[in-house]
Amino acid sequence: MNRGKQPSGRQPSLAQLRAFAAVAEHLHFRDAAAAIGMSQPALSGAVAALEEALGVKLLERTTRKVLLSPAGERLAVRVDAVLDEVEALMEEADAVKAPFTGALRLGVIPTVAPYLLPTVITLVHDAYPDLDLQVHEEQTSSLLEGLTAGRLDLLLLAVPLGMPGVTELPLFDEDFVLVTPLDHWLGGREGIPREALKELNLLLLDEGHCLRDQALDICREAGRADAPVTTTAAGLSTLVQLVAGGLGVTLLPRTAVRVETTRSNQLLTGYFADPAPTRRIALAMRTGAARAAEYEELARALQEAVRPLPVRVV
16 A cells, blocks of 8 residues: 555544444434533534545435435445444554553573573463463673664573663672582582682683673682683583582582582582672663553562572562
8 A cells, every 4th residue: 555645635534434433324313412421513524524534425325214225325336335344543652552462572691591480480470361471582782782672571690781771670680609619618518709710710601691690790809810711611510510520610600500500410519608609680761662661560560570599589
């Protein structure tokens, strides 16, 4: 359809279309007026104005009855279709206004997705059954690009982001733990000082993972000037298997420990002295997002849902 072409004459109003549709259905002005709650003179005037706007005669009026002209018979079908589409438009608008309906495109970082998504999916299934949750697992930079470009609606990731135009909705803090081989001198210990990281062969994720950057920050805070990396992995599962093979140690967020360390009997978990190194997980949305109130409510509901996990709700 060429929407750029200007129609001849004046465009009809919805009131005029409804008036004509009622007359076409009832073939009686009084009955048609009663059906749509309009006075008979107003109805007659609306139909006349429609005829003038379209430049065609729609009705044949006699003293006893009303008939559709040939043009009226053809256009009545079109008018009904237009009014049906307008009704569908209004119904769709009502559906859009209803909270927690339609699609929600959620972006999640890989070091959160396997451990938090079961909780998120259960929450959405139980509390928001009409919400169409669509999950996209990507690294932080890709998620932020998707959010700002409108490809994604909401993100679940580690913060702070420090990005203009993005609002963070904090959910919880979680500690990092030290995962070691069975024979490591720090294996299974509690109260490990951060300074111990200075001398460890620390295995890290590949470039681009925010968890890698967080681990390097923790090392710098512990007084380690550099962290030479000879072995890296694309995911935490591989990283933990490298540790089980004796290639070094690594840092895991607490939410990942149960999933990742139970795959091998060659691992021990050590815990840092207070204050332990931590990361904060949050939802992130575009500042001023149209569904901001929904996202804020979802954040509050998710805070309650994660309480059974080894985290500290913000």
